[in-house]
Amino acid sequence: MIKLFFTDKESVYKELESAIARHICGSFVIQRTENGKPYIEGNPIYFSLSHSGGKAVIALCDKPVGADMELFGNKKYKSVLSRFTENEQNEINGSEAGFLKNWTAKEAFIKMLGGTIAGYLKRLEYRDGQIYLDKTPQNANIYTHEYDFGIVTVCTRK
Secondary structure, three states, X not given: OEEEEEEEHHHHHHHHHHHHHOOOOOXXXXXXXXXXXXXXXXXXXXXXXXXXOOEEEEEEEOOOEEXXXXXXXXXXXXXXXXXXXXXXXXXXXXXXXXXXXXXXXXXXXXXXXXXXXXXXHHHEEEEOOEEEEOOEEOOEEEEEEEOOOEEXXXXXXX
């Protein structure tokens, strides 16, 4: 089960609490890991948040999940492309949507793990719908959707 909720950035935590309350019984407290990933201890629901510009997305899932959203026109991506592998650059082919699909897949994977960009980004490659960590394919599902405003990607464990 994966459910997405869209809201504005200012309302994201209110919407998150409302969405969680509809899926679990009883009270809950949102806590954070040392890396800042929010979670609820002891409950079988996982969630991830992302915001870009004034928009936000919440992903709820029955297994570990990461979500990332990027709006079109929000990132200066061409200067970053040289840091991507040749395979990634070929797949992106200079397109903003291609770049954002790659970027959000990596961010969603990192969020699912509860890691940080600094700790993982240089070790990741995303190509042909598969994420690789240290050149090893990962046991993860990547779901990417292109909306008129941008790209939203959700990553879960298989």
